[in-house]
Amino acid sequence: MRFSFYLFLFFVVFVTPKDGVAQSTVTLTVDSVLQLQAGLSALDVEMQNNSTTDFTGRIELQLPNGLVSIQDTRQAVLISAGKKRFLSLKFRSSMLSALKDKFFTVRLMNEAGNVVSEKRIHISVPEKRSVVLLDNTPLQYLRQVGDSVSVKLRVFNNGTTDEDVNILFSSPDRLGDRNFKALAISLPAGKDSLLSYSFAIEKYMMSLAQYTIRVSGIYSNSDVFGNVGVLFSNVSSNRDYQKMFSMDNSNPIYSNNYIDLQLNNFLDDRSMYYLRSEGGYRLADGKLRYALNVNQFGDFNSNPNINSTFIEFEKGNYQLTAGNIQENLEAAIYGRGGKVTVWNDVRTNEFSAGIVEKSNDLLGFYSKDNPGFTVFSRFFSGKQENGRKIYDGQIFFDKNGLDSTESILFGNTFDLLPADYDKDMRLTGFVAGGLHHFYGRQSGIDEFRPSGAFGVKLNGNRSKWNYTSDNFYSTAYYPGNRRGAIQLMQRVGRQINKYYYNLGYFYSEFSPKYLHHNFESFSNSTSKFDLNVSLPFSSFLALNVQPSFNQEKGAYWLDSKPVELSIRAWQMMMTANMRSKNYKHNIFLTTESGLISVADRLGNTYAFRGNFSYNYNMLTVFGNYQHGAFQAYELLNSELMGRAVGDRFSFGSSYAGLLFQKKLSWSANASINMTTNFGNTYAGNFNATYKVLKNTMLTATYQYSYTKAMSGYDYTFTNLRAGIRQNLKGQSLDRPVVKSGNLDIFCFYDNNNNGVFDAGEAVAANYNFMVKNVLFVTDKKGKATFKRMPYGDHTLFFPMRDGYQAITKLVEIGSGTSYVDIALQKVGFVKGAIKIDFDANLSVEANLNLDGYRVIAENKEGGIFETKTTETGGFSFNLPKGTYIFYIDTESIPTNISIDSNQQSGTVEVEQTILLDSFILKVKERKVEVKRFGSR
Numbered sequence: 049m050r051f052s053f054y055l056f057l058f059f060v061v062f063v064t065p066k067d068g069v070a071q072s073t074v075t076l077t078v079d080s081v082l083q084l085q086a087g088l089s090a091l092d093v094e095m096q097n098n099s100t101t102d103f104t105g106r107i108e109l110q111l112p113n114g115l116v117s118i119q120d121t122r123q124a125v126l127i128s129a130g131k132k133r134f135l136s137l138k139f140r141s142s143m144l145s146a147l148k149d150k151f152f153t154v155r156l157m158n159e160a161g162n163v164v165s166e167k168r169i170h171i172s173v174p175e176k177r178s179v180v181l182l183d184n185t186p187l188q189y190l191r192q193v194g195d196s197v198s199v200k201l202r203v204f205n206n207g208t209t210d211e212d213v214n215i216l217f218s219s220p221d222r223l224g225d226r227n228f229k230a231l232a233i234s235l236p237a238g239k240d241s242l243l244s245y246s247f248a249i250e251k252y253m254m255s256l257a258q259y260t261i262r263v264s265g266i267y268s269n270s271d272v273f274g275n276v277g278v279l280f281s282n283v284s285s286n287r288d289y290q291k292m293f294s295m296d297n298s299n300p301i302y303s304n305n306y307i308d309l310q311l312n313n314f315l316d317d318r319s320m321y322y323l324r325s326e327g328g329y330r331l332a333d334g335k336l337r338y339a340l341n342v343n344q345f346g347d348f349n350s351n352p353n354i355n356s357t358f359i360e361f362e363k364g365n366y367q368l369t370a371g372n373i374q375e376n377l378e379a380a381i382y383g384r385g386g387k388v389t390v391w392n393d394v395r396t397n398e399f400s401a402g403i404v405e406k407s408n409d410l411l412g413f414y415s416k417d418n419p420g421f422t423v424f425s426r427f428f429s430g431k432q433e434n435g436r437k438i439y440d441g442q443i444f445f446d447k448n449g450l451d452s453t454e455s456i457l458f459g460n461t462f463d464l465l466p467a468d469y470d471k472d473m474r475l476t477g478f479v480a481g482g483l484h485h486f487y488g489r490q491s492g493i494d495e496f497r498p499s500g501a502f503g504v505k506l507n508g509n510r511s512k513w514n515y516t517s518d519n520f521y522s523t524a525y526y527p528g529n530r531r532g533a534i535q536l537m538q539r540v541g542r543q544i545n546k547y548y549y550n551l552g553y554f555y556s557e558f559s560p561k562y563l564h565h566n567f568e569s570f571s572n573s574t575s576k577f578d579l580n581v582s583l584p585f586s587s588f589l590a591l592n593v594q595p596s597f598n599q600e601k602g603a604y605w606l607d608s609k610p611v612e613l614s615i616r617a618w619q620m621m622m623t624a625n626m627r628s629k630n631y632k633h634n635i636f637l638t639t640e641s642g643l644i645s646v647a648d649r650l651g652n653t654y655a656f657r658g659n660f661s662y663n664y665n666m667l668t669v670f671g672n673y674q675h676g677a678f679q680a681y682e683l684l685n686s687e688l689m690g691r692a693v694g695d696r697f698s699f700g701s702s703y704a705g706l707l708f709q710k711k712l713s714w715s716a717n718a719s720i721n722m723t724t725n726f727g728n729t730y731a732g733n734f735n736a737t738y739k740v741l742k743n744t745m746l747t748a749t750y751q752y753s754y755t756k757a758m759s760g761y762d763y764t765f766t767n768l769r770a771g772i773r774q775n776l777k778g779q780s781l782d783r784p785v786v787k788s789g790n791l792d793i794f795c796f797y798d799n800n801n802n803g804v805f806d807a808g809e810a811v812a813a814n815y816n817f818m819v820k821n822v823l824f825v826t827d828k829k830g831k832a833t834f835k836r837m838p839y840g841d842h843t844l845f846f847p848m849r850d851g852y853q854a855i856t857k858l859v860e861i862g863s864g865t866s867y868v869d870i871a872l873q874k875v876g877f878v879k880g881a882i883k884i885d886f887d888a889n890l891s892v893e894a895n896l897n898l899d900g901y902r903v904i905a906e907n908k909e910g911g912i913f914e915t916k917t918t919e920t921g922g923f924s925f926n927l928p929k930g931t932y933i934f935y936i937d938t939e940s941i942p943t944n945i946s947i948d949s950n951q952q953s954g955t956v957e958v959e960q961t962i963l964l965d966s967f968i969l970k971v972k973e974r975k976v977e978v979k980r981f982g983s984r
Contacts, residue, residue: 073098074105074127076156076165081172084144088118091169093135095156097127105164107135110153114146115139115171125156145208145237148173178207179235181215181265181274184242190249190259190282191825198246199261199278205235212268217245219261254284255291270630283816285827289788290836292822303743303775304328310747310771320345322771328781334363335781351413366390373404377442378459378480378528381422384410401425406448420449430463438463446527451564452488455527457481459501473508484525486563497525497563515540524561524569532560541580550580572602592623614647617655617678634663644676653677666704673697694724711739727757743775788836790865791819793844795830797852798871801929805869812852812872818845837861846870851959853926855913876956878905878925880964882917882936884945884971891971895942902937927956936967944972 077094097103109121118138127133137154141147148171155166184200205211217229233241245261253259258281265274310322321344328337341356358371367389375381387402405412406419423445430438440461447454459480465473484497501522508515516539524532539552557573578596585591600615619642626635639658645651655676662669677693700719706712718732731753738746749769756762795812796805811830816823820842824832839861846854852872859868880903884896898921905913907930914937917923934952941947947969954962 074103074156074164076154076167078154078167078169080167081170082139082152083172083174084115084139084141084147085174086144086176086178087140089139089141091137091139091154093137093154095125095127095133095135097129097131097133100129102129103127103158105156105158108155108157109137110155111139112147112150112152112171114143115141115150115152143206143238144173144176145205147171148208148237173208175209176207177209177211177267177273178205179211179213179265179267179273180204180206181263181276183263183276183278185278188280189823189825190253190280190284192284193249193251193254195249196246197249197280198244199263201243201245201263201276202240203233203235203243203265204240205237208237210234210236213273214266214268215243216264216266217261218264219247219259254282255288256282258282281823283823283825285825285832286835287822287824287833288835289820289838303778305776305778306773307776308747308771308773310769312769313767314770317346327776329779330781330785331361332363333785334361336361337781351411353408353413354410355408357410365392369402372410373402375402375424375426377424377426377444379422379444379446379455379457380529381424381444383407383419383422384412385421396430398428399425406450418449420447422446430467437461438467451562451567452486453563454485454487456483457527459528464504470508472510474506476505478503478505478520480522480526480528482527484527484563488564499523499526501526501528501530512544513540513542524559525563531558533558546584548582550582551578552580553577570603572600574601575599588627588629590625592621594621594623595619596621613649615644616647617642617644619678632664636661640678642678644678667701668703669701671697671699692725694726696721696723698722713737725758727755727759729753729755737773745773745775747771747773786838787863788838789861789863791834791837791842791859791861792865792867793817793819793824793826793832793834793870794868795826795832795846795854795870795872798873801871801873803869803871805871812849812870815849815872817847817870819843844868844870846872848875848926851875853928855911855928873928874958875926875928876958877961878927878932878934878954878956878964879961880923880934880952880966882921882923882967882969884921884969886971887973890973892944892974894944894971896971900940902940903934904937905932905934907932929956929958931955934964936969941969945969946972 075096075098077096079091082089082091093107104126105124107123107125109117111117111121116139118140123135125133125135150171152169152171153166154169156164158164180203182202182204184202185198186200188197190197199217201215203213203215212232212234215231215233217227217231219227229245231243231245233243235241258279261278261280263276263278264272266272305327307325308323310324312320312322321342323340323342323344325340326338328335330336336359338359339357341354343353343355344350345353356372358369358373360367360369362368369387369389371384373381373383373385373387375387381404383404383406385402385404387400389398389400391398401424403421403423405421425443427441428437428439430440442459443457445454445456457480459478461476461478464475464477478501480501482499482501484499486495499522501520503520504517505519506515506517516537518535518537520530520533520535522528522530522533526532534555534557536555537552538554539550541548541550543549553576555573555575557571559569559571561569576596576598578594580592580594583591583593596619598615598617598619601613603612619640621638621640624635624637626637627633637658637660639656641654641656643652644655645653653676655674655678657672657674657678659672660670674696682693698719698721700717702715702717704713704715707714714734714736716732716734719730721729721731731751733749733751735749736747740746747770749767751765751767751769753765754762755764794805795815795817797810797812798805799809800806811828812826813828813830815826815830817826817832818824819834820837822834824834826832841858841860844857844859846856849872851874853875854870854872857868857870859866882898882901882903884898886894886896897919899917899919901917901921901923903915903917903923903925905915905925905927907913907927909930913925913927913932915923915925932954934954935950936947938947938950947967950967952964952967954964956962
């Protein structure tokens with residue numbers, strides 16, 4: 049009895065189906081986890097029928113919100129006895145974040161609706177960053193100063209991770225700089241946020257064609273996920289064409305054209321006045337540039353010093369310069385005089401010549417009685433391709449009153465390889481000859497000394513190697529800049545991966561000789577071997593290492609007697625540049641160390657120096673430390689003063705800022721310099737510039753330093769400088785000169801349609817229209833002005849407003865001002881269409897597109913109105929009251945298409961619509977050859 053009960057219980061518990069799951073031998077096999085992707089995700093299902101009968105049923109899916117099956121969630125299945133059946137289920141989701149840690153169920157049902165088998169699938173969502181920035185800003189215009197406009201942005205987090213992001217707004221300010229404003233938001237996965245940023249319209253914005261705000265979305269690790277540009281079109285009644293489309297609308301504190309007056313040391317008797325001015329302007333279809341530099345010491349009874357002052361005029365293929373002339377030629381040329389330069393149309397040939405008196409002062413107040421003069425000329429010929437110059441010749445005659453000598457020099461620079469030989473290699477030669485003459489009364493010397501110089505320079509790169517070899521030699525009496533010189537420089541470099549290696553040798557020796565006894569001959573030489581290794585470890589850290597061996601020999605004067613010094617040094621220089629990932633912090637470090645020895649004076653001595661600087665926004669901190677001497681002049685000073693070089697230390701910082709809406713800019717600097725054997729110096733300065741008017745600035749500088757010397761002599765220096773700077777109107781000299789005129793427009797409502805502003809008719813105030821695709825709005829008097837428009841034809845478009853519209857006008861701008869009255873009239877409406885008659889069997893090939901046909905409406909007074917057909921062939925007009933004829937412009941009809949009846953007429957009434965008959969166009973038919981058959 050007990051056994052029977054247990055047997056019954058076993059059947060109830062383990063055999064009888066539960067929860068609607070039918071007893072079956074069909075099994076369901078499926079992965080327990082679905083890896084959900086951003087696109088389509090697949091899940092494979094295996095069903096096996098282990099019975100001897102076929103199985104008929106269905107697969108059902110129970111899905112959470114946000115997960116969508118590509119197939120039907122109920123799919124019928126038939127599994128033969130003893131067979132397997134496979135299904136691939138496809139899913140998609142646009143909101144991955146909403147499905148994190150969710151489940152769905154796959155069920156196998158039989159025909160009776162009972163569950164045969166079911167599986168619960170876990171949804172696994174991978175981590176993905178995906179934030180999208182969209183512009184939701186409504187259409188807004190810059191109408192008048194003081195109005196407020198706003199930027200609206202929607203930020204979507206389509207990823208599966210919560211994000212802290214920054215939205216950075218960037219826009220130009222009235223000084224030509226950019227303003228930045230950052231908004232920080234936390235955005236959970238699957239959420240979005242609407243941001244709004246408003247600003248007031250300022251006066252400077254109204255001169256721009258459009259005002260642009262750029263917006264960037266930045267992740268917390270500084271990665272950018274989106275950029276948006278928001279444009280605000282300007283509508284104003286008074287516009288200037290050249291200001292809109294040039295860079296002259298920015299007004300920085302310092303411009304290229306200015307007048308600056310400064311008074312230095314005006315608190316004591318050592319006052320000095322500075323007057324500086326520069327400018328560049330268009331004049332007579334040419335370019336005029338000038339510079340003025342005047343210094344006045346003490347009271348105004350003393351003579352001023354005028355230097356670096358010139359005026360230059362360029363037109364066509366020539367240029368004239370007068371004033372202080374400075375030329376960077378083979379010999380130094382500076383003085384007062386004139387120069388002329390001419391060139392051919394493509395500027396492959398250029399010739400210049402000039403003459404200058406050797407005086408630093410333009411008026412000659414501070415020159416010797418006979419300073420001498422220089423006459424020079426230069427001829428250049430060649431192409432600028434790959435930076436290659438074929439020939440550069442220089443000749444000058446110099447008479448120097450300072451040392452009673454005359455010189456003539458002729459120098460030639462030329463390429464030794466043709467221009468098309470190798471674009472990666474250039475070999476340049478130099479040959480010069482000269483004659484040096486003494487015309488004074490010094491005895492015991494020859495009167496004439498010939499001289500010469502030559503050089504060869506090679507630059508090139510091959511594969512990953514680049515190389516430079518620069519070699520020069522000149523004789524002792526050579527009258528050029530490099531007098532009595534030997535200079536050899538060899539350098540070769542190669543990049544391996546991201547690292548760069550550079551090996552070099554440099555040698556120079558100067559042994560010049562002079563004919564005048566006031567100039568003593570001297571000689572010195574320097575040689576250096578170095579290896580430079582650049583190691584850019586990342587975009588935020590770069591290291592440079594340079595070991596070197598240096599030798600220096602020279603004759604120096606110490607206590608009125610020559611001293612020979614020979615210095616040898618083994619040195620190691622290291623430079624590191626570090627910056628933060630957000631680029632706000634920047635650190636620069638340099639260290640240099642070595643063993644320095646001086647023959648017969650000093651054995652190997654260790655020397656070290658280091659520099660550092662740190663920048664953050666407007667803050668800079670800097671410092672320096674040095675132990676020992678690196679240069680010969682440091683050792684000479686030490687021997688002259690009878691003190692060891694010792695240790696030196698300096699530290700300082702500076703900060704700059706802006707106040708009062710950037711009208712006041714200021715900077716402050718403080719530093720300390722300390723030495724163990726020569727004394728300490730404490731210094732500071734403060735600079736300020738205040739913009740009192742649009743182009744007028746007041747400037748001030750205060751300087752103070754205090755030195756406590758080891759000799760017991762302490763001294764201070766105090767200076768206060770104040771001045772005024774006036775920015776002048778700037779022009780882009782490289783922009784072609786464009787003749788321009790003005791356009792004055794008056795808009796009114798023409799109720800009687802006579803085109804004249806009669807008594808009782810109203811002006812069209814605040815009416816929007818377009819000139820040359822530039823938006824305008826009329827003022828309260830219905831007027832608008834467009835200044836400095838280029839000569840030529842310009843289209844004026846007037847849209848409909850309150851049932852009024854004016855016809856599009858073509859206005860020709862010339863000199864002076866063009867006045868145009870615009871009559872806005874009530875209009876009626878005309879609609880029509882075109883159709884093309886085409887037979888595929890008989891017609892030739894033709895363009896059957898219906899859009900782009902020009903349709904003309906012409907009234908009795910000869911007024912022409914034009915529109916174009918759309919893709920469907922339809923067209924429409926808004927026309928003033930009157931009788932019109934309508935026709936298709938035949939020039940817009942494609943080849944092989946014609947029209948027989950090309951004219952319709954109609955009378956337009958105000959606020960009424962007329963429908964025209966369709967214009968029927970025909971396609972040309974093919975020529976069909978007919979063959980006739982007959983009996984013999």
